[in-house]
Amino acid sequence: PGNAIAPGAQGQLGLGATYYAANGASRNASMLFLKQGYLRFHGRGKTPRHSLRAGRxxxxxxxxxxxxxxxxxxxxxxxxxxxxxxxxxxxxxGRSFDGLEYKWNRGPRSNLTLMGGRPTRGVFQVDGWGGLDAAVAYGAWTQSRRVRRGAGEWRLSGIYYDDWRAVVKADNRPLLERARDFGRIRVGTFGGNYLHVAETAAGTFDALFWGVLQTGSWGRLDHRAGAFALEGGWQPRALPRWKPWLRGGFQYGSGDSNPADSRHGTFFQILPTPRAYARFPFYNLMNNQDAFGQLSLKPHGRVALRAELHALRLAERSDLWYLGGGAFQPWSFGFAGRPGGGHSSLATVFDTSAEVALGKRATLGLYLANAWGGGVVSSIYPRGSSGRFGFLELLYRF
Incomplete structure (x- = not known):
């Protein structure tokens, strides 16, 4: 892809350019490596009280x-x-971790999970053998609730992330200042979520809250940030053959309001799977506001249809438009940022998908999306601010 990486803020134009850049400008890259390999120790029963995994x-x-x-x-x-x-x-x-995971099930409704490890290389880089100079520790307590005519569950969690790679960070400071700051990233993330489902005569209603606060250090800067999501849904009893599910919500990831002060206020998404929340993955939860609506249908036991509409804005116009999913190689940061040009409107996205189960092991998937760029995108791509993304895939599980 000789012209798939544009100069300046335009950068990589699609996933092909991302794979190309991550693999040393190679058009054909391949590697065999160990994706997972671990020992598992556990007690007896279908849901053992204690279990431990150690390895990759x-x-x-x-x-x-x-x-x-x-x-x-x-x-x-x-x-x-x-x-x-x-x-x-x-x-x-993909991504793995070299580390340990411990689970304690306190009866059928309570769970403690602890994990510690180092992320491996991979994601877009085909050589996934090595590890990274970064580490993560995670702990969570999950508790289900008995609810009349419904169900509920809450989780409290904490994550500590330490990154000592000598790479230039992605934030809204000038490049010369960032290039002199190779200090460690040490961020603690604390929060949780609550889910509730209620069965009524009008159908099934659901509500979701997720929120976290962050504190720590971002190189030379103090780090203070946060994010939350509020969502609700309804599965009406009408049209039972189609099984409609209407959902909507709003999610927010903080941005940095002043690149010249001593505080970094951009929410740090750590090591996520971005496409789970951005099916057209040109954005993530950092410095982002996302108001969305969703319709899911199941006209057949083997067929699932889904459509979504997203209105995207930057939380702080003085911060960047971020994308990416975190550390995956020693020499690049893993998140990228493009200037917003003083604008806050990012894009409006409409997408559709269909999944057809071809059997117990095979699934055929189709995805189509269109994005109409706002002021942020137009300031970077003045000759055309719209984008399209689509694919057809066959997934076979061994």
């Missing part, structure tokens, strides 16, 4: 337990998991 493993925060309620389980899978720590499942390589 995938870890996804928010998936500590699987609720019996189908709506609650879907919300955890699609709207809680992967926000801050994930396996970057959309890319060809």
């Amino acid at each position: 493993l995938e870890f996804i925060e928010g998936t500590e337990t699987t609720p019996a309620n189908a709506t609650l389980a879907a919300l955890k899978r699609d709207r809680i998991a992967h926000r801050l720590l994930g396996n970057f499942g959309f890319s060809h390589v």
Whole structure:
């Protein structure tokens, strides 16, 4: 892709350019490496009281337990998991951790999960053998609630992230200042979420809250940031053959209001799977406001349809438009930022998807999206601020 990486703020134009840049400007890159390999120790029974994994493993925060309620389980899978720590499942390589995971199940409704490890290389870089000069520690307590005609679950969590790679950070300071700051990133993230499902005569209603606060150091700067999400949904009893599910919500990740002070206020998303919350992955939860609506349909047991509409804005116009999913190689930061040009309107995105189960192991997926760029995008791409993204994939599980 000789012209897929533009100079200046325009940067990499699509995922092809990202793979090209991450693999030493190679058009054909391949590598065999160990994705997962660990020892697991656990007690007896279907849900053992204690379990321990040690080695190279995938870890996804928010998936500590699987609720019996189908709506609650879907919300955890699609709207809680992967926000801050994930396996970057959309890319060809993905992410693993070299470390330990311990789980303690205190009866059927309570769970303690602890994890510590170092992220591996990978994501877009095909050589996933090595580790990174970064480490993460995670702890969470998950508790389900007995609710009349419904279900509920809450989780309290804490994450400590330490990154001592000597790379230029992505933030809104001038480049010369950032190039002189190779101080460590040490960030603590504390918060939780609550999910609630209510069965009524009008249908099934759901509510979701997720929120975190961050404190620590961002190189030479003090780090103070936060993020939250508020969402609700309704599965009406009408049209039972189509099983409609209407959802909407708002999520917010703080931005930095002053690049000249001693505080870094941009929410840091750590090591997520960005596409779980940005299906057209040209943005993430950093310095972002996302108001969205969603419609899901299941006209057949093997067919799932979904459409979403997103209105995206920068939380702070003096900060950057961020994208990416965190550290994946020693020589690049993992998150990228483009200047907003004094604007706050990022884009409006409409997308649709269809998944068809071809059997127990195979799934056919189709995705189409269109983005109409706002002032931020237009200031960087004046010749055309709209974008389109689509793919057809066949997934086979061994």
